[in-house]
Amino acid sequence: MTINSSRAAGVVLPVAIGFGIGVLLTITTSYGYSIYKQHHHDDDNGTGHGKRQKITLADNTVASSSDGRDIRIGVEGLIGRTPIMKIKSLSQATGCEILAKVEMMNPGGSAKDRIALAIVEQAEAEGLLRPNSNDIVFEGTSGSTGISLAMICRAKGYRAHIFLPDDTSTEKIELLEKLGAVVEKVPPASIVDKNQYTNAARARAEQIMSHHEDNDDDDDDKNKQAIFADQFENEANWQAHFDHTGPEIYAQLGDSLHAFVTGAGTGGTISGVSRFLKPLLPNLKVVLADPPGSGLFNKVKYGVMFDLREREGTRRRHQVDTLIEGIGINRLTNNFDVGRSLIDDAVRVTDKQSLAMARYLVERDGLFVGSSTAVNCVAAATVAKQLGPGHTILTVACDSGARHLSKFWKAVGPIGGELSHESLDQILNQRD
Template identity: 65%
Template sequence: MPEAARYYAIGGFLLGIGLTSLWTIHRLNHTSGKPQKDEEKLSARQLKQLLRVTRVEDQELLKKALADLEENWKSQADIKEGVEGAIGNTPLIKIKSLSEATGCEILAKAEFLNGAGNSPKDRVALSIIHMAEEQGLLTPHSGDTIYEGTVGSTGISLAAICRARGYKAHICMPDDMAIEKSDLLLKLGAEVERVRPAPIVDQKQFVNLARTRAAEHTADPLKPGRGLFADQFETEANWRAHFTGTGPEIYDQTGGHIDAFVSGAGTGGTISGVAMFLKKRLPDVKIVLADPPGSGLYNRVKFGVMFDTKEKEGTRRRHQVDTIVEGIGINRVTHNFDVGRELVDDAIRVNDEQALAMARWLVEHDGIFVGSSSAVNCVAATKLAKQLGPGHRIVTLLCDSGARHLSKFWANREVGGSEDDVCLDQILNPKRDSSREPTELTPRKKYV
């Protein structure tokens, strides 16, 4: 910054905060200021202006005050180490409209502000890479490639962090995910395979395919480096990222005052990791799963099996169900969900209609533009607030921006000026339409 601009800025800052110069000077009388370098000295005219504004008669004291202030600015500089340094410590924001409507304080961890892939999966991707590096499984700039099967967010986080740390990324994903996700992956330099949705028992299912591709890479002498299967659904690095990061941040940001935590589950790492951290310190905190249509986790939590208690698990053939919710909901119990499953107290089902209406509500009333899983979380948090009654504090997650869902979840939907706007009660209790709404016992089409 030029000399003149620097000191005018300092003078403006002093004026803007109320010019508490007398207090500063009193403090300086008991401390020693550092001598200024020649290039940092004030011109006579600048000093005269500042003296007049601050009404300080002692020029040397003013110089010391300004030097001290500038030195403090320098020492407080918050410089992150690469894009990885911008992961975590996301803000916790109050969703004003939902809080006012319910009488509860509904808070949301703004995970879409993570600095690499803009989702909570940044935490997981970095944890996976750190663990692999510690085990000697990855060497930067050697051609080592990370392979993963994902519906989008984990792949985006891996692609960004791989580039930052000297690795390549190969992502396998279902071909019915929003196209902007695969477009973004390509722009980040990842290799992308879009495959037909298939059950986990099929070796061509996207997760199984990623595992196979990693093994093929390692076995191929013509390919540089090795292939590493990230294995987000089963790796310990997943839930640990939230046990050591997301959970402690929520606890600190709320001062340990939390009545409930609400989250959807895809891999299950978020809800398990946060639950394990919070329950250890707050045994009475309520952990609630938010689950979309076709997922079996709702019934797993409510009834102990993936389907209904009246039938043996997996013995009945069921129709497939399509849902526009991406990123959460699954029809098997992963290791990451299982490690914290006993800590999940309840589950709330949220259908597509409710998620769509909530996403629109958040934009219209709060200016918050999010994707499908975030909308599901907010519906469940609001439902829970109605159940608990006024005066409670509920924390949930805003997972990613609606910008990743323009072609599907947000397709052909505008905000503002519509005559058919719904109220919050209609979002929470929509009219049941059996022709559109799947039953709770029906698995989703997106096999994961």
């Protein structure tokens, strides 16, 4: 063989191999998509909620160039496609494979990045927000959704105006302020109170849009457009999880999943993921993890939130005191209701269990989680014990413990150099 022919072979062979791999990937992708289409028709899985338009986010996820580079475009491009990890300590203790979708690896640090982006880009598509216009996004939140909205607003040229309970952790409030959001703290209250944080955010947005807001800032604020993000009722919430989170999980785990366990605040995650996965995995068990003071446990288990004295929409006292932020609610939201029929069971998790689980995970796995993730892990371990060894259970690692230092982790207490002697069974058997 001549030098020239040898060089030619050295060029042709890699090209042929690369072409073959490309064809294989194309076939595989097409086959996977055909399976998806086979199970997800325009009737939205036959769940009884009618046809809907899929949320198509802007083309800001990946830019692939001819030299093989893979580049995400802006913070928007970093949202989603989060990894799934095996929680070693819980898996070993239960004999099950306990996994977590690590949503804390989104750029804003939580799963709420997904819905913040979906809500904003849907508003843009409808002409309600204009990029780089300083239009205003109002929201009522216990923290994480506000942080995600503040990040997206900064990236797209909007202003975020956030109302939250005044007992929200200091770290979340400071993060919001550092992202440039206007923060208004209000006392915790029932949804029937007009000053409750969600109602306050809605009212302020309506004032702006009706040009009756008395602003102390810019004189031209009356020309700004504003939206109320309305994370609890806005269907862009559950649809974002149906269109993105659910497909990611199925692509990562396929048919191996036996149970999906997560808490609910707005209800978007559990509804969207369940509505995607249930038609593909008919035997999948969907379980709600619910903290103290929330009525969703009773709604799933018994069909009612409370007795007649505390029936939905009439409860006038403050929510039962709990250290848990981000999940648990005493009303039935639209985002929860659209998937409620697909939830098979619910697990009540106490504050003591959550605190002990947070300590357990950081001591044995180096996993430093927030309060809602601790609730999810208690419930996931409970489900693993119920199902028995050999099953695969997925939960959600919502956010990091870094946002909960002054409240939840203060109650956990100091973490010493030695492991605590508390077993998983002891944690699961604790009661407040």
